[in-house]
Amino acid sequence: MASKIKFPDGREVDIHEVISFMYGLGIGEVEVLHILLSRGQEYSADELAEVLKVSKASVNKALNTLLSKGLIEREKIITDGKKGRPVYMYRANKELVSKKLSEDVYKLILNTRDTLKKTLVEKKKVILETA
Numbered sequence: 001m002a003s004k005i006k007f008p009d010g011r012e013v014d015i016h017e018v019i020s021f022m023y024g025l026g027i028g029e030v031e032v033l034h035i036l037l038s039r040g041q042e043y044s045a046d047e048l049a050e051v052l053k054v055s056k057a058s059v060n061k062a063l064n065t066l067l068s069k070g071l072i073e074r075e076k077i078i079t080d081g082k083k084g085r086p087v088y089m090y091r092a093n094k095e096l097v098s099k100k101l102s103e104d105v106y107k108l109i110l111n112t113r114d115t116l117k118k119t120l121v122e123k124k125k126v127i128l129e130t131a
Helices: 015-023 027-039 045-052 056-068 094-130
Strands: 004-006 012-014 073-077 087-091
Touching (some): 015 094, 027 045, 027 094, 045 056, 045 087
């Protein structure tokens, strides 16, 4: 069962939806992140594609997005003298993701507070000027 976040008015939102909204992630990216976090092990793109029953191209797109957002890590695997494309293993460190989420939520709160203050001050000026 996924965790829920409860808002002051009583509404509850799935944590996956909050993460999706905060980082602009699609459902595929959230699913990949969920697998990496919940299973706590490394996966190759091929393995993730097999687990999720989607194409490797879809998984690679999701992985690249998650990497660019700093939500997962990647390690290049050295293959003994084999030529061709390198193999990468992907993982999500729960502690690092938790820390990143906490920091980003805090930044969001500060930004929201500052924007509300600015907006309310501007609205107050407009109201006073037209009175």
